[in-house]
Amino acid sequence: MITDILPVIDLELFLNEKNNPLTIKECQKAADALRNYGALLVKDPRVTEEDNSRFLDLMEDYFAQPLEVKLKDTRPELGYQMGLTPEFKEEPRCYRNPDCLDIIAQLSEDNRPLPITGPDVKWRFSWNIGKIPKETKFPQLNAESVIPEAFKDVWSTTMNKWGNQMHRAVIDISRMASVGLGLPVDTLADLTKNGPHLLAPTGSDLNVHGKLNTVLAVQAGKQLEWLTGGEVKAGYHEVVVTESTLRAIDDIKKTRPSRPLWRPFKPNAFYPPMLAGNQVKQELGQINLMES
Numbered sequence: 001m002i003t004d005i006l007p008v009i010d011l012e013l014f015l016n017e018k019n020n021p022l023t024i025k026e027c028q029k030a031a032d033a034l035r036n037y038g039a040l041l042v043k044d045p046r047v048t049e050e051d052n053s054r055f056l057d058l059m060e061d062y063f064a065q066p067l068e069v070k071l072k073d074t075r076p077e078l079g080y081q082m083g084l085t086p087e088f089k090e091e092p093r094c095y096r097n098p099d100c101l102d103i104i105a106q107l108s109e110d111n112r113p114l115p116i117t118g119p120d121v122k123w124r125f126s127w128n129i130g131k132i133p134k135e136t137k138f139p140q141l142n143a144e145s146v147i148p149e150a151f152k153d154v155w156s157t158t159m160n161k162w163g164n165q166m167h168r169a170v171i172d173i174s175r176m177a178s179v180g181l182g183l184p185v186d187t188l189a190d191l192t193k194n195g196p197h198l199l200a201p202t203g204s205d206l207n208v209h210g211k212l213n214t215v216l217a218v219q220a221g222k223q224l225e226w227l228t229g230g231e232v233k234a235g236y237h238e239v240v241v242t243e244s245t246l247r248a249i250d251d252i253k254k255t256r257p258s259r260p261l262w263r264p265f266k267p268n269a270f271y272p273p274m275l276a277g278n279q280v281k282q283e284l285g286q287i288n289l290m291e292s
Contacts, residue, residue, distance in 0.1 A: 007033040008041045011169065014176050015045075018185070030173060031180025034224065038235025044169045055162040055201075056264050058155070062148060063123055063203035064260030073125070073146050079281070079290030081198070083146030085124040087205075091288040092116050092218030094236065103236075113238040114215050119288070121209050122202045122239070129163040129197040138277030140290070141196040163199030174224075181231065191227055195276045206241075206261040210249050214241040222283055223276070 009030045013023045033040035063070070073084040080089065094100035095116050104112060128145040136142045147155050174188040218238045225234045252259055284290035 006037055006039055006041050008043055009033065009173065009176065011042060011044045011046075011172055011176075014172060024179065027176040027179035029180070030176040034177055034232045038233050039237075040173070042169055042173060044165075044172075047165050047169070051162055051165065055158055057259075058151065058158050059125070059201050059203060059264040060260045062125065062151060063205070063264070065148075065150065069150065070123075070148075073148055075143070075146065078140045078143050079284045080124070081126055081141055081196070081280075081284070081289075082128065082143045083126065085126070085289065087121050087123050088119045089289070090122070090124065091119050091286075093283075093286050094218055095119075097286065100236065113218070114213060114240060116215065116218060120218065121214070122204045124200055124202045126198045126200045127159045127163060129160070129167050129199050133194050136194075136277070137275065138196070138281070141277050141280055159199060163197075166199060167197055177232075181228070188224075188227060192276075196280065201264050203264050204239075206245070206249055210241055210246070210261065212241055212243065212246060215239070223279060226274070226279055 007029055010026060013020065013026050017023055030040060070084055071086065074080065074086060075083045094104065095118070107113075128142075132142050132144070145156075171189050171192070174192070175185050178187040178189070179185055215238060218236070222234045224232050249261060252261060281290055
């Protein structure tokens with residue numbers, strides 16, 4: 001299980017007493033986790049299971065809508081950075097990236113991801129979190145959010161509440177990581193100000209794609225790698241239908257037959273100074289959503 005591998009970072013220590021020796025140790029733990037794994041687990045006392053369930057139920061209901069209804073929410077002219085990204089549109093970053101493919105080739109067979117055969121079968125919905133800057137060099141990345149017609153009464157409230165909770169946790173983790181990396185506490189957090197922050201849940205239709213070993217998504221995070229000059233490497237992950245996924249599908253069919261079967265789910269020569277908007281556009285080009 002992932003909890004047996006990745007360190008769990010307790011935000012409560014940092015929120016209550018930033019200069020406590022135990023807090024400093026937890027900050028170091030966060031920085032080490034990002035260095036060693038490119039990922040970590042976060043325990044945030046401010047987040048409730050009720051909010052999580054409300055958000056997941058909303059996304060499942062949204063993705064379960066008819067195709068023609070959902071497609072009204074796409075914005076290809078914005079690089080799909082607001083509203084809906086349909087399935088078979090986003091290419092995995094590793095699909096054509098020589099460096100990523102080289103990393104995969106060096107892995108043992110037991111640790112190697114399944115072969116990448118083309119664009120992801122997942123869908124994605126992107127929702128803007130926080131204030132949109134009044135002046136920006138990147139209007140495509142700071143456009144108004146899309147509100148689905150069928151959920152207009154609850155969409156903004158639910159998405160903003162969950163999105164702000166996620167953003168708040170990420171900012172606090174960035175502060176802890178700054179301390180763990182030997183930097184002033186707000187170093188990384190300050191670099192994210194006025195950036196285009198998105199809540200971007202993905203969904204895969206398990207009625208169609210719920211077959212063993214189906215690759216649902218492959219994703220990579222890059223901005224923290226860029227901000228730290230490669231000290232922290234982007235974490236790559238692959239989402240696959242496993243035996244436990246099939247058991248979960250059967251369980252939902254038995255216990256919640258009315259629920260949709262959808263799975264709702266980032267200076268040396270290599271890292272030159274760059275505006276966040278340009279870095280985002282570059283990444284979107286890598287996954288075939290926007291010309292870079």
